[in-house]
Amino acid sequence: MASLSNSFFLLHLLLHLSSSLSTTLIETTCKSTSYPDFCVAAISSTSPQTSSTADTRGLSSIFLSLALSNATNSSSYATSLAASSITEEPIRPLLRACSLKYAAAAMP
Numbered sequence: 001m002a003s004l005s006n007s008f009f010l011l012h013l014l015l016h017l018s019s020s021l022s023t024t025l026i027e028t029t030c031k032s033t034s035y036p037d038f039c040v041a042a043i044s045s046t047s048p049q050t051s052s053t054a055d056t057r058g059l060s061s062i063f064l065s066l067a068l069s070n071a072t073n074s075s076s077y078a079t080s081l082a083a084s085s086i087t088e089e090p091i092r093p094l095l096r097a098c099s100l101k102y103a104a105a106a107m108p
């Protein structure tokens with residue numbers, strides 16, 4: 001029984017350590033970007049399980065997915081604004097161009 005509770009303690013310690021290490025990795029990585037606060041906020045918006053177990057390569061992959069999702073969403077948003085009845089006519093082609101640019105940015 002003692003060995004089982006020791007195992008649980010060890011597992012808990014390891015999980016805690018790995019999550020602290022990942023927090024440090026996230027902070028260290030984000031500090032090296034132009035927008036550290038935004039970087040931390042963006043990664044915090046993702047699943048903690050995914051981000052806390054990621055290495056640098058995994059973090060890059062998460063940020064790339066976020067950027068693709070944001071570009072896709074922005075393209076849809078610009079399209080819906082272009083189609084909206086409250087949008088003034090001269091603005092429509094600009095919003096359509098904006099939508100195409102975001103769509104192109106989201107191409108894998």
Ligand SMILES: *[C@@H]1O[C@H](CO)[C@@H](O)[C@H](O)[C@H]1NC(C)=O
Binds near residue numbers: 066067
């Ligand atoms: C994109 O839109 C979806 C659906 O509204 C949302 O769940 C997701 O968080 C958005 N992605 C980003 C990066 O804002």
Ligand SMILES: *[C@@H]1O[C@H](CO)[C@@H](O)[C@H](O)[C@H]1NC(C)=O
Binds near residue numbers: 074077
């Ligand atoms: C894209 O990301 C920015 C920064 O987080 C956010 O302000 C914006 O609302 C997002 N756009 C969409 C369409 O999700």
